[in-house]
Amino acid sequence: MRAVDIIIKKRDRHELSHDEIEFFVRGFTNGDIPDYQASAFAMAVLLNGMTARETTDLTLAMAHSGSMLDLSDVVDLAVDKHSSGGVGDKTSLSVLPIVAACGLPVGKMSGRGLGFSGGTLDKLESIPGYRVNLSTEEFKQQLKEKGIVLTGQSLDLAPADGKMYALRDVTGTVQSIPLIASSIMCKKLAAGAQAILLDVKTGLGAFMETLEEARKLATLMTDIGKLAGREVVALLSDMNQPLGCAVGNSLEVIEAIDLLKGNAPEDFTEHCLHVSAHMLVLGKRAANLDEGRAMAEKSIEDGSALEKLRVLVRAQGGDVSYIDDTSKFEKAKLIEVVKSPRSGYLSEVQARSVGEAAVTLGAGRAKKSDPVDHAVGFIIHHKVGDTLEAGEPLFTIHANDQAKLDDVREIVLAAHTFSDAPTGKLPLFYS
Ligand code: URA
Numbered sequence: 001m002r003a004v005d006i007i008i009k010k011r012d013r014h015e016l017s018h019d020e021i022e023f024f025v026r027g028f029t030n031g032d033i034p035d036y037q038a039s040a041f042a043m044a045v046l047l048n049g050m051t052a053r054e055t056t057d058l059t060l061a062m063a064h065s066g067s068m069l070d071l072s073d074v075v076d077l078a079v080d081k082h083s084s085g086g087v088g089d090k091t092s093l094s095v096l097p098i099v100a101a102c103g104l105p106v107g108k109m110s111g112r113g114l115g116f117s118g119g120t121l122d123k124l125e126s127i128p129g130y131r132v133n134l135s136t137e138e139f140k141q142q143l144k145e146k147g148i149v150l151t152g153q154s155l156d157l158a159p160a161d162g163k164m165y166a167l168r169d170v171t172g173t174v175q176s177i178p179l180i181a182s183s184i185m186c187k188k189l190a191a192g193a194q195a196i197l198l199d200v201k202t203g204l205g206a207f208m209e210t211l212e213e214a215r216k217l218a219t220l221m222t223d224i225g226k227l228a229g230r231e232v233v234a235l236l237s238d239m240n241q242p243l244g245c246a247v248g249n250s251l252e253v254i255e256a257i258d259l260l261k262g263n264a265p266e267d268f269t270e271h272c273l274h275v276s277a278h279m280l281v282l283g284k285r286a287a288n289l290d291e292g293r294a295m296a297e298k299s300i301e302d303g304s305a306l307e308k309l310r311v312l313v314r315a316q317g318g319d320v321s322y323i324d325d326t327s328k329f330e331k332a333k334l335i336e337v338v339k340s341p342r343s344g345y346l347s348e349v350q351a352r353s354v355g356e357a358a359v360t361l362g363a364g365r366a367k368k369s370d371p372v373d374h375a376v377g378f379i380i381h382h383k384v385g386d387t388l389e390a391g392e393p394l395f396t397i398h399a400n401d402q403a404k405l406d407d408v409r410e411i412v413l414a415a416h417t418f419s420d421a422p423t424g425k426l427p428l429f430y431s
Helices: 003-011 018-030 035-048 052-063 091-101 120-124 136-146 159-169 177-190 211-227 249-260 266-282 289-301 304-315 351-361 402-415
Strands: 079-083 106-110 148-152 195-202 231-238 334-339 344-349 377-380 393-399 416-419
Touching: 003 018, 003 035, 018 035, 018 052, 018 159, 035 159, 035 177, 052 159, 052 177, 052 211, 079 091, 079 106, 079 177, 079 266, 091 106, 091 120, 091 148, 091 249, 091 266, 091 289, 091 304, 106 120, 106 136, 120 148, 120 249, 136 148, 136 304, 148 304, 159 177, 177 211, 195 211, 195 266, 211 231, 231 266, 249 266, 249 304, 249 377, 266 289, 289 304, 334 402, 351 377, 351 393, 351 402, 393 402, 402 416
Parallel strands: 079 195, 106 148, 195 231
Antiparallel strands: 334 393, 344 416, 377 393
């Protein structure tokens, strides 16, 4: 077999066999197939799609490209979550401490930013000292001892996805249902999850813009999970406007910490409570969603979720004083409040434009090797449905470069659309 023939076959819209997919994934993982061929392959898949069978084969080949973690000696039931990616989505940073405080041990391996969508690892690295490169042994040990882990994908788990993910970020090949489904599910399978909560985002700031596409992705991922013997629940959640107010690495960490202090935007809080409730049910700590939600609320009220975050940060070498005093996070040099140009009702905050503008400021990468600026981003002060007066703060830009700040001001202003008639709030979940 030759990689080029497999690329040509997909380019010409033919279905790849199980063996061809395995050959390609194995070759890419061990370095026989170079990045440029893997990029061409990803583009051919993006353009021509894959059948459910091909996607399942791709998922399993990527899951088996490294070790398969077995957590049965560490936890009674390994529950994991994954978001399909969005703008301002810092859910894991709050939900993991919440569910861990409710007695459900959780170990999660997260990713970096992808295109306009932020990544949990980039966010976590804004806490000085925080290690995101735990070995598998360290992962298991910490999960057993502390009941909470939030780290990067260890290199021996699904290495094919690790390599492919970095390539897709910079080759315009993120937005493909089979590539997203296989990327997410291979990591969950390799990381030993027995039950998985999928937070599938839909809207202008999601990889799946329409509800129909999001449903397709959710169905494909739940089918793959079931086929692999896992219990999977998928939520379809809104990503037309940024989640919460903060967009950008340290700004989002601060908002996630604020949630655990009972002081976060309502939409983000509601989102996290709902996701936590589902995880507690999946993990058999709550009998139903109402009970799960009440447990999650209590963990915020009594401070146990915040304490779990401290435990997590300390265990991974981070400076815990940043959790207690978020004013310690490094600030951008330039902070500008942009005022509302008019009165009216807010009818749209175009999440993708905000995410792309954050990347322009340096919060994400344009090339694989680009460093990330943790301090830059936005605070979006209003939600769709809000009433605004001309001149009140609309959003705040945190930048480290005047030219970039000037670039994004108009873009984010244009991302806000006003209406003279009242507009309803956006739903948080569709299904
Ligand atoms: N999250 C992932 O892990 N992979 C994708 O392809 C998209 C979102």
